Amino acid sequence: MxxxxxxxxxxxxxxxxxxxxxxxxxxxxxxxxxxxxxxxxxxxxxxxxxxxxxxxxxxxxxxxxxxxxGPIVLGYGDPDVEAAATAQRGRGDLMTGPAECQIELAELVVETIPHADWVLFAKNGTDATTACVTIARAGTQRRKVLVAKGSYHGAAPWCTPSLAGVTAEDRAHILHFDYNDVPSLELAADEAGCDLAAVLVTAFKHDVRRHQEAPTPAFTHAVRRICNAAGAALILDDVRAGFRLHTGGSWEPYGVRPDLCAWSKAIANGHPLAAVTGTDRFRDAAQQVYVTGSFWCSAVPMAAAIATIKKLRATGxxxxxxxxxxxxxxxxxxxxxxxxxxxxxxxxxxxxxxxxxxxxxxxxxxxxxxxxxxxxxxxxxxxxxxxxxxxxxxxxxxxxxxxxxxxxxxxxxxxxxxxxxxxx
Amino acid sequence: MxxxxxxxxxxxxxxxxxxxxxxxxxxxxxxxxxxxxxxxxxxxxxxxxxxxxxxxxxxxxxxxxxxxxGPIVLGYGDPDVEAAATAQRGRGDLMTGPAECQIELAELVVETIPHADWVLFAKNGTDATTACVTIARAGTQRRKVLVAKGSYHGAAPWCTPSLAGVTAEDRAHILHFDYNDVPSLELAADEAGCDLAAVLVTAFKHDVRRHQEAPTPAFTHAVRRICNAAGAALILDDVRAGFRLHTGGSWEPYGVRPDLCAWSKAIANGHPLAAVTGTDRFRDAAQQVYVTGSFWCSAVPMAAAIATIKKLRATGxxxxxxxxxxxxxxxxxxxxxxxxxxxxxxxxxxxxxxxxxxxxxxxxxxxxxxxxxxxxxxxxxxxxxxxxxxxxxxxxxxxxxxxxxxxxxxxxxxxxxxxxxxxx
Known part of the structure; x- marks a missing residue:
C-alpha cells in the first residue's frame, strides 16, 4: 500500500x-x-x-x-510530577550531597512497599538488579544465582541478552530454570547446593517474542520456600512491572514477599531513577557493598518519584x-x-x-x-x-x-x- | 572549639x-x-x-x-545549560525513542573529540567503563584487561573498591600494573599475552588518599605502543577528568589518543549522562554489544550536554x-x-x-x-x-x-x- x-x-x-x-x-x-x-x-x-x-x-x-x-506511568509531562520536579530543580538537583527529598522518598518507599525495611537509589534497572545480586552474595557469603531461562534482567555482562564481549566467567555462577516450572527450579537449587545465594525472578514471565505468563501461585510459593530452606535471598526484579500492577510490589497479590527487590522504570514517571529495596536481614550487606554513581543522589528525579508514588496511591x-x-x-x-x-x-x-x-x-x-x-x-x-x-x-x-x-x-x-x- | x-x-x-x-x-x-x-x-x-x-x-x-x-563544570544552575534543558523539557524528555538532539549531540561530540568516530550514550560512568571493556573484548575476541592498581573505574563487581559480594570470577581477566610504571605495564601485557583485549587507564593518577600524579609522556606513549603491538584497545577512563582538562580528551596534550573512551560527570553540567566514544576500528563491536538502559535516550540531559560542550568551547x-x-x-x-x-x-x-x-x-x-x-x-x-x-x-x-x-x-x-x- x-x-x-x-x-x-x-x-x-x-x-x-x-x-x-x-x-x-x-x-x-x-x-x-x-x-x-x-x-x-x-x-x-x-x-x-x-x-x-x-x-x-x-x-x-x-x-x-x-x-x-514503561517509565511513563501517569502520562508524559504529568502536571503534578513536573511541578514537583520544577520546584526541586529551582533549589538544586545534583549537589555535593543529597537534598531532604531523598529521605522523604526513602520514607515513602518504605511506607508503601510492605517488604521494604530500607531502600537505596540508583539510575538504571541494571544498577538495581546487579546491586541485588551483589547484596545477596555479600549477605549470604555464597555465589550461585538462579535465573529463569530467557528472562531479561538488564544489560550488564552477567545478564545481557547478547554474548558479544561477554566472558564465560561473567556468568560463572548463574544457573537456569524454567519460569513457572517448580521441578526445574528445585533441580537448579539442588545444583547450587550450599552455594545458593539467590533466586532472581521477574514479576511475571515477560520475555520478548513470547506469550506472557502470570506466575502460578504454586511457583511463587515454591520460590519463597526454596529460598527459605536454603537461606538464600528471593530477589524480585520488578523493574518492568513495578508500580504498574501494585504499588506494594508485583507479588503482593500472591502473598509472597521478596528479600530484595529491583525497581526502576515507572518509579518517577520518566525521570531517571532506580531503587533497591530490602529486608532488615540484608541491611548490613547493603551497607557493606560499595555501589554508587555520579548522579545517584540527584534530587529532581527523587522529587518526581515522590509525586509519582503519591499520585499512584491517591488517584487509583x-x-x-x-x-x-x-x-x-x-x-x-x-x-x-x-x-x-x-x-x-x-x-x-x-x-x-x-x-x-x-x-x-x-x-x-x-x-x-x-x-x-x-x-x-x-x-x-x-x-x-x-x-x-x-x-x-x-x-x-x-x-x-x-x-x-x-x-x-x-x-x-x-x-x-x-x-x-x-x-x- | x-x-x-x-x-x-x-x-x-x-x-x-x-x-x-x-x-x-x-x-x-x-x-x-x-x-x-x-x-x-x-x-x-x-x-x-x-x-x-x-x-x-x-x-x-x-x-x-x-x-x-565533578559534574558541575560551569556552575550550579548555569543559565545557558538550564535554558536548553527547559526548552527540551517542554517538548519531551524520555519518549518511546530519542529526540533530534541525540543526533545533534552525537555530531557535536564527534566533532569536538579528535579520536571519536562515533559515540553512544548511557547514564553512569560505570556504564561507560563497563561498555568500553565489553566492546574491547567483542572487537578483539580476547579477554584480558590491564588496570592500574588502585585506580577507580566504577562501582560494578568487576571494578568496585569493596569486595563485599564480589566473586573471584568477576575479576578473572583483570591484570594489574602500576600507573606511570612502564616496566610493570610491560610485564602485565606479557602475562596477558595473546589474550590482551585492552589497557584501561585513568586520565591521570587520581586515586583517593594519595598525592595525584600526571601521566608521564613516556607512560602515555608506552600504553599506546603496547596496545598497538598487541592489537589491543587503549581505553581512556575520562569519567572524572573529561571536559575539565581538555574538551578533546585528557590525553590530547600528550598526543596519545585512545581507541575507546568513557565519559560522564561533567558532560552535561550535572544532568545525568555518560558516553562511550570510539574509533572506527571498534564501531562494529560497539554495534554487536547489547547495552541499554531505560533512560539512556532521555532528551533533556542531551540538550544540556549540547549547551555544556558548546559553552565550554566558546567561553574558554x-x-x-x-x-x-x-x-x-x-x-x-x-x-x-x-x-x-x-x-x-x-x-x-x-x-x-x-x-x-x-x-x-x-x-x-x-x-x-x-x-x-x-x-x-x-x-x-x-x-x-x-x-x-x-x-x-x-x-x-x-x-x-x-x-x-x-x-x-x-x-x-x-x-x-x-x-x-x-x-x-
Whole structure:
C-alpha cells in the first residue's frame, strides 16, 4: 500500500536524521529503542510527547502504547510530577550531597512497599538488579544465582541478552530454570547446593517474542520456600512491572514477599531513577557493598518519584490502567472474532502482549502493527506494551479504530495465504 | 572549639535528617557522598546550590570545591545549560525513542573529540567503563584487561573498591600494573599475552588518599605502543577528568589518543549522562554489544550536554578554571610558607588534591578541612576536588581567607604535637 503524503514527509525527515545518526552512532542507534528491531515504517525520532500521545518529526500524532518502554506511568509531562520536579530543580538537583527529598522518598518507599525495611537509589534497572545480586552474595557469603531461562534482567555482562564481549566467567555462577516450572527450579537449587545465594525472578514471565505468563501461585510459593530452606535471598526484579500492577510490589497479590527487590522504570514517571529495596536481614550487606554513581543522589528525579508514588496511591491510577487495559483487550477480542483472526492477548491488561497464533515469523504481527501505526496507534509486535493513567476511553477507542482496520488487512493477508496454499 | 550558634543549628537540622535516613537507608547513606567518610562537622544534606555556592539545611553557605564530585563544570544552575534543558523539557524528555538532539549531540561530540568516530550514550560512568571493556573484548575476541592498581573505574563487581559480594570470577581477566610504571605495564601485557583485549587507564593518577600524579609522556606513549603491538584497545577512563582538562580528551596534550573512551560527570553540567566514544576500528563491536538502559535516550540531559560542550568551547571555561586553580594553589602555597606548614598540592590545578606531608592518618588534613568548612569553604581531605567555571576571583579569595585561618589552626596543632614529642 503506497504511503500517503504525510507518511512520505515523515519518512524523509526521520530518515534524514537516521542517515546522520548512522555516521556518528554505531548502527545509528543502540539498545531497546532501536527501530531496526521493528518492521519498516516506524519513526526512530520523536518531536514531542504529552499525556499518552507522541508526535514524530513530521508532526504525526500517535496514541503511544509503549510509554517510553514503561517509565511513563501517569502520562508524559504529568502536571503534578513536573511541578514537583520544577520546584526541586529551582533549589538544586545534583549537589555535593543529597537534598531532604531523598529521605522523604526513602520514607515513602518504605511506607508503601510492605517488604521494604530500607531502600537505596540508583539510575538504571541494571544498577538495581546487579546491586541485588551483589547484596545477596555479600549477605549470604555464597555465589550461585538462579535465573529463569530467557528472562531479561538488564544489560550488564552477567545478564545481557547478547554474548558479544561477554566472558564465560561473567556468568560463572548463574544457573537456569524454567519460569513457572517448580521441578526445574528445585533441580537448579539442588545444583547450587550450599552455594545458593539467590533466586532472581521477574514479576511475571515477560520475555520478548513470547506469550506472557502470570506466575502460578504454586511457583511463587515454591520460590519463597526454596529460598527459605536454603537461606538464600528471593530477589524480585520488578523493574518492568513495578508500580504498574501494585504499588506494594508485583507479588503482593500472591502473598509472597521478596528479600530484595529491583525497581526502576515507572518509579518517577520518566525521570531517571532506580531503587533497591530490602529486608532488615540484608541491611548490613547493603551497607557493606560499595555501589554508587555520579548522579545517584540527584534530587529532581527523587522529587518526581515522590509525586509519582503519591499520585499512584491517591488517584487509583493502577485501577484506571486496568480498566483501560480491559477496554482494549475486550475490544480487540471482539474485533478478532469479527474478522475471524486468531489473536492471542497475554500479560496483565495494563501491560499487554498482542500476538497472533501460528505466526512464528511475525508476518501477521508485523503487518498488524504497521497498519495500526499508519492509523495513529504506536504498538509493538513482540515486546509487552505499557498503558499509563493518561490513556482515557477515547484514546483506547482511537487505538481500536486503528486496530480494526489493521485486523482487516491481516484478515486479507491470511485469506491470500490460504488461497495460495489451496492452489499449491 | 565549641561550634557557634549557626553551626549548632546546622547540626541539629542535618542530624535530624540523618537520624531519619538511618532508619530507611542502610547506614543512612550509600556511596561516595556519604559523609561518614569525612571528619565530623560536614553537612550530609543540602538545601540549594547556585553558581559555585552550596547552602546546607541551616542556610549556611559554602564555596563548594567539590562541584557534586565533578559534574558541575560551569556552575550550579548555569543559565545557558538550564535554558536548553527547559526548552527540551517542554517538548519531551524520555519518549518511546530519542529526540533530534541525540543526533545533534552525537555530531557535536564527534566533532569536538579528535579520536571519536562515533559515540553512544548511557547514564553512569560505570556504564561507560563497563561498555568500553565489553566492546574491547567483542572487537578483539580476547579477554584480558590491564588496570592500574588502585585506580577507580566504577562501582560494578568487576571494578568496585569493596569486595563485599564480589566473586573471584568477576575479576578473572583483570591484570594489574602500576600507573606511570612502564616496566610493570610491560610485564602485565606479557602475562596477558595473546589474550590482551585492552589497557584501561585513568586520565591521570587520581586515586583517593594519595598525592595525584600526571601521566608521564613516556607512560602515555608506552600504553599506546603496547596496545598497538598487541592489537589491543587503549581505553581512556575520562569519567572524572573529561571536559575539565581538555574538551578533546585528557590525553590530547600528550598526543596519545585512545581507541575507546568513557565519559560522564561533567558532560552535561550535572544532568545525568555518560558516553562511550570510539574509533572506527571498534564501531562494529560497539554495534554487536547489547547495552541499554531505560533512560539512556532521555532528551533533556542531551540538550544540556549540547549547551555544556558548546559553552565550554566558546567561553574558554577550562582556561578560567585553570586561572582560578592557579590562584588557589599559589595562595595556599604562600599561606603554607607563612605558617611554616608542609602542604603538598598535586593534580591539575582545576582538580586539586591538597594534603599534608607526613600525615598518614589525616590528622592535619581533617583539622584543615574542618576549620575551612566552619569558615565557608567546602573542601575534601583525601579526594581530588573540582573547580568550575563559576568560581571567580572573589570566591577563591573567600576560600583562601578560610584556609588561612584553617592553616593557623593546623600550625598550632603541629606545634602542640612537636612540644609533646619534645617532652617525651
Amino acid at each position: 503506497a504511503p500517503d503524503d504525510s507518511s512520505s514527509r515523515l519518512l524523509s525527515q526521520d530518515e534524514a536524521l537516521r542517515a546522520r545518526a548512522l555516521k556518528v552512532i554505531p548502527g545509528g542507534m543502540w539498545g531497546h529503542m532501536n527501530v531496526a528491531r521493528l518492521p519498516p515504517g516506524y519513526p526512530q525520532f520523536f518531536r514531542s510527547a504529552s499525556g499518552c500521545r507522541l508526535r514524530d518529526m513530521a508532526g504525526t500524532e500517535y496514541v503511544d502504547l509503549m510509554c517510553g518502554y 491510577a493502577i485501577a484506571t490502567m486496568e480498566a483501560m487495559g480491559h477496554r482494549l483487550r475486550d475490544g480487540l477480542e471482539a474485533q478478532a472474532r469479527a474478522h475471524d483472526i486468531r489473536l492471542r492477548q497475554t500479560g496483565p491488561v495494563q501491560m499487554p502482549m498482542i500476538m497472533f497464533e501460528d505466526d512464528p515469523d511475525f508476518v501477521l504481527g508485523y503487518r498488524f502493527v504497521q497498519e495500526a501505526l499508519r492509523r495513529g496507534a504506536y504498538m509493538h509486535p513482540w515486546h509487552n506494551m505499557f498503558l499509563c493513567a493518561a490513556h482515557q476511553a477515547d484514546d483506547i477507542d482511537r487505538v481500536l479504530e486503528a486496530t480494526n482496520e489493521a485486523l482487516k488487512q491481516v484478515a486479507a493477508l491470511v485469506d491470500r495465504r490460504q488461497s495460495a496454499k489451496a492452489v499449491q | 565549641a561550634p557557634d550558634d549557626s553551626s549548632s543549628r546546622l547540626l541539629s537540622q542535618d542530624e535530624a535528617l540523618r537520624a531519619r535516613a538511618l532508619k530507611v537507608i542502610p547506614g543512612g547513606m550509600w556511596g561516595h557522598m556519604n559523609v561518614a567518610r569525612l571528619p565530623p562537622g560536614y553537612p550530609q544534606f543540602f538545601r540549594s546550590a547556585s553558581g559555585c555556592r552550596l547552602r546546607d539545611m541551616a542556610g549556611t553557605e559554602y564555596v563548594d570545591l567539590m562541584c557534586g564530585y 571555561a577550562i582556561a578560567t578554571m585553570e586561572a582560578m586553580g592557579h590562584r588557589l594553589r599559589d595562595g595556599l602555597e604562600a599561606q603554607a610558607r607563612a605558617h611554616d606548614i608542609r602542604l603538598r598540592q598535586t593534580g591539575p590545578v582545576q582538580m586539586p588534591m591538597i594534603m599534608f606531608e607526613d600525615d598518614p592518618d589525616f590528622v592535619l588534613g581533617y583539622r584543615f578541612v574542618q576549620e575551612a568548612l566552619r569558615r565557608g569553604a567546602y573542601m575534601h581531605p583525601w579526594h581530588n576536588m573540582f573547580l568550575c567555571a563559576a568560581h571567580q576571583a572573589d570566591d577563591i579569595d573567600r576560600v583562601l581567607e578560610a584556609t588561612n585561618e584553617a592553616l593557623k589552626q593546623v600550625a598550632a596543632l603541629v606545634d602542640r604535637r612537636q612540644s609533646a614529642k619534645a617532652v617525651q
